[in-house]
Amino acid sequence: xxxxxxxxxxxxxxxxxxxxxxxxxxxxxxxxxxxxxxxxxxxxxxxxxxxxxxxxxxxxxxxxxxxxxxxxxxxxxxxxxxxxxxxxxxxxxxxxxxxxxxxxxxxxxxxxxxxxxxxxxxxxxxxxxxxxxxxxxxxxxxxxxxxxxxxxxxxxxxxxxxxxxxxxxxxxxxxxxxxxxxxxxxxxxxxxxxxxxxxxxxxxxxxxxxxxxxxxxxxxxxxxxxxxxxxxxxxxxxxxxxxxxxxxxxxxxxxxxxxxxxxxxxxxxxxxxxxxxxxxxxxxxxxxxxxxxxxxxxxxxxxxxxxxxxxxxxx
Amino acid sequence: xxxxxxxxxxxxxxxxxxxxxxxxxxxxxxxxxxxxxxxxxxxxxxxxxxxxxxxxxxxxxxxxxxxxxxxxxxxxxxxxxxxxxxxxxxxxxxxxxxxxxxxxxxxxxxxxxxxxxxxxxxxxxxxxxxxxxxxxxxxxxxxxxxxxxxxxxxxxxxxxxxxxxxxxxxxxxxxxxxxxxxxxxxxxxxxxxxxxxxxxxxxxxxxxxxx
Numbered sequence: 241x242x243x244x245x246x247x248x249x250x251x252x253x254x255x256x257x258x259x260x261x262x263x264x265x266x267x268x269x270x271x272x273x274x275x276x277x278x279x280x281x282x283x284x285x286x287x288x289x290x291x292x293x294x295x296x297x298x299x300x301x302x303x304x305x306x307x308x309x310x311x312x313x314x315x316x317x318x319x320x321x322x323x324x325x326x327x328x329x330x331x332x333x334x335x336x337x338x339x340x341x342x343x344x345x346x347x348x349x350x351x352x353x354x355x356x357x358x359x360x361x362x363x364x365x366x367x368x369x370x371x372x373x374x375x376x377x378x379x380x381x382x383x384x385x386x387x388x389x390x391x392x393x394x395x396x397x398x399x400x401x402x403x404x405x406x407x408x409x410x411x412x413x414x415x416x417x418x419x420x421x422x423x424x425x426x427x428x429x430x431x432x433x434x435x436x437x438x439x440x441x442x443x444x445x446x447x448x449x450x451x452x453x454x455x456x457x458x459x460x461x462x463x464x465x466x467x468x469x470x471x472x473x474x475x476x477x478x479x480x481x482x483x484x485x486x487x488x489x490x491x492x493x494x495x496x497x498x499x500x501x502x503x504x505x506x507x508x509x510x511x512x513x514x515x516x517x518x519x520x521x522x523x524x525x526x527x528x529x530x531x532x533x534x535x536x537x538x539x540x541x542x543x544x545x546x547x548x549x550x551x552x553x554x555x
Numbered sequence: 556x557x558x559x560x561x562x563x564x565x566x567x568x569x570x571x572x573x574x575x576x577x578x579x580x581x582x583x584x585x586x587x588x589x590x591x592x593x594x595x596x597x598x599x600x601x602x603x604x605x606x607x608x609x610x611x612x613x614x615x616x617x618x619x620x621x622x623x624x625x626x627x628x629x630x631x632x633x634x635x636x637x638x639x640x641x642x643x644x645x646x647x648x649x650x651x652x653x654x655x656x657x658x659x660x661x662x663x664x665x666x667x668x669x670x671x672x673x674x675x676x677x678x679x680x681x682x683x684x685x686x687x688x689x690x691x692x693x694x695x696x697x698x699x700x701x702x703x704x705x706x707x708x709x710x711x712x713x714x715x716x717x718x719x720x721x722x723x724x725x726x727x728x729x730x731x732x733x734x735x736x737x738x739x740x741x742x743x744x745x746x747x748x749x750x751x752x753x754x755x756x757x758x759x760x761x762x763x764x765x766x
Contacts, residue, residue, distance in 0.1 A: 241656075257658060264659035268646065271664075274696050279646040307646075544646075549656030 241545050243356045243370040247381045247421035255424055259389050261541035262534065269306070269537075280309035283547050286339040287373070288330070290316040290346045295508055295532055296373050296382070300343050303539035309547070312339075331355050335362065341369040341547055349376030349413075369546040377411050377439075377472065382542060383507050384417035386535040388425060390527050391462055393534070394503045399426030404456055405447075406432045407466035407488055407515050410439045411473065414507045415466060419447045432456050434487065436477045437468075453488055457497040464505040465490050465515045481514055491517045495525065503527050578709070578727055578735070579748035587724035588621070591706055592628035594722050599673055599704075603635035607667055610638035610700075614678040614690055615660030620741035621708060622677040638665035638672070642697075644689035670698040675721075679737035681707040684718035709748055711735045 241254065250258070269275050285304040287297055297313065304311035314334070316322065321330060327346070334342055344352050352372035359367015374380040391398055403422055409415045409431050422429050423446035431442065432450045442449060450456050457463070468484065478484045485491075490504065498504075504516075504526040512518045520526060579587065595601065599609055609629075613622030619641040630636035643660040651657065676690050687705060694703065706722035711729040727735060727750065734751040738744075 261659050264643065264661060265646075268643065268659075268662045268693075271668075272697060276696065277646045278692070279651065544659075545656050548651045550652055550654050 243352075243372075244381050244542055244546065245352050245356060245370065245372045246379045247384045247417045247424070248379075250381075250421065250424060252424050252426070255385070255388070255421060258385055258538070258541050258545065259392060261544060262385075262389050262537040265540045265544070266534075266537045275306050277307050280304065280307040280543060280547055283309045283340045284338055285309045285311045285341045285343065285543065285547075286334050286368075287311065287313045287343045288334065288345070289314070289373075290321065290344075290351075291374065293345055293373070295535060296345065296380075299532065299535040300371075300373065300382075300539050302536050303543055306536070307540055307543060309341075309543065327351060327354070328358060331358055331367075332362065335359060335367050339368045341371065341543065343371045343373045344375070345373040346375050349378035351375045352379075366551065371542060371546070374413050376413065377416075378413050379417045380413040380507075381417050381421070382535070382539055383414050384421040385542070386531055386538040387414075387418055387464065387505055387507070388421055389534040389538050390505060390531045391422075391427075391503065393530065394527055395461055395501070398422065400428075401461040402428045402430065402459055404430045404432055404453075404460045404463045405466065406453060406463060406490070408437045408468045408477075409433045409442070409466065410437045410477075411469035412466045414464075416445075418464065419445050423447065430456055430460070432488070434478055434484075453494065454497065457494055458499065460498060460502055462503040462505060463490065463498065464507070465510075466507070467509065467511055467515060485514050489513075489515055489517065490520050492519050495520050495523065498525070505531060507531070574752050575736075576750040577747055578750050579725060581746040584708070584739075584746040584748065587708060588624050589628055589632075591708075591722045591724055592625050592632055595625070595675065595706065596629060596633050598721070599675075601629065601633050601637075603633055606633075606635035606637055608672055608701075610640065610665055610667075610669055610672045610674050611706075612640050612642040612664075612669075612674055612676055612690075612694070614676060614686060615641055615643050617679040617737050617739050617742055618677045619660075620739050621679060623741075625677060625706065638667060640665045642676070642690055642693055644686060644693040647689040647692040649685060649689070664697055668698050669694065669700045671701045673702050673704070674700040675704045675706055677706045679708050679739075680735050681705070681710045681718075681720050681723075682713055682735075684714045684716035687718050688716050708737055709735055 287300050289297055301311045352370055352375050356370040372381055405415050419429050429447035430450055431447055432453050506528050510516055611622040611626050613619035622639050626637055626639035640663045641661055643662045645657050645659050704721040707720045708724040709727055710720055710723045711727050713731055732753050736749045736751055738747045740746050
């Protein structure tokens, strides 16, 4: 593995290997006072964030530090980006400064792919490894991996399970990455959203689409609630917050309609009272903080597979 | 991403080809494990009342089932089982950058931890000593044992570090290019120790990696 740009690039064996590695890392660190592994000593990890983030940036940094990589954070505010530097020049600067891996979050879909392509064309063709930590409304592969890790922990397996992804699919990079990954791992994915919040081309995704949450809930093994991304919305996608919550919010009444074993996931940040009610978010059925915990181990696994072994020969 | 690779001594488990010499048969393996168990009991002055003072940690892959067998043998001979677990030291290896990404193996430390215990690391083959060095580093991050000892089924020589075993099943003089394959029924379907020579005696064919 040279980069992690899309879950669509992962076959079932590779995805399972990443999840297994994350499990092993979790075991290796379990109950330890010193959570530090020497594995990535001397490697440099730069997190380049053009959008705000708490979970993703923190867990990448912790993942790097726990494996002894040197981690540096660059955010758009407070860097030369605010002086007008282009993404390409920033990327070249980071590579020249000695970054072995760049974790990028960017508002433009495809930014991570561009970064990887520029690296391959520069100098000796061995630019830094690139990890997509969210590009526009396109993909967020490590989020999908940590969701899969959480589902596997809670349900025991992913293959053959039915997983509902509910809410603002159009603006969600989490939804696309999850649909691709969960389908690869053999799950049946159902998207549930108002027609206005489904992207063009969704018919070609490896999943089924529904519009009625109440009808889908009894058949689901897990339900993943998506945040309504108001910051990306220009125009009216639904009449009102209240109406959205009534149609697609996960309330206590709806929680009771799920099977006993079903799990509730949310990629965060949550808007309590809109897509998820506070009582549901805090219930033991919700695995929201487990997702964050698994996020660190999954990102350690990704860094391990990108940076620990011998450099791959470009074929 | 990591392609399937042969871990040390990982070979198809079937019957040995004519190039293989059988160093230990199935009954030899059983006898050797019993002997090491007796030696551990003697050398550590093993008392059932202080059984939890001794922890056997197997180094994956084949050290893990070996540690479980040794633990069962000690329990049978001395009347109480020692702590048994596994310790994967892959993340501490010094050769990670020299080969394709290795996949990780399970780690399980017994509930009481390793602090102030007598820890006995268990592996199948002692070769360069690098795996043991990595395991010692990993162990340090899990706590501070009272003492650490090493038990191996086969010592094949060619040490690259100042490391020796406290309990050795069989010393086997080998050439560097040869490979010692320990087969255990838990992993390979049968018990045996084989000496493999490089196929066709083609000079320079890479074999046996760091144990």
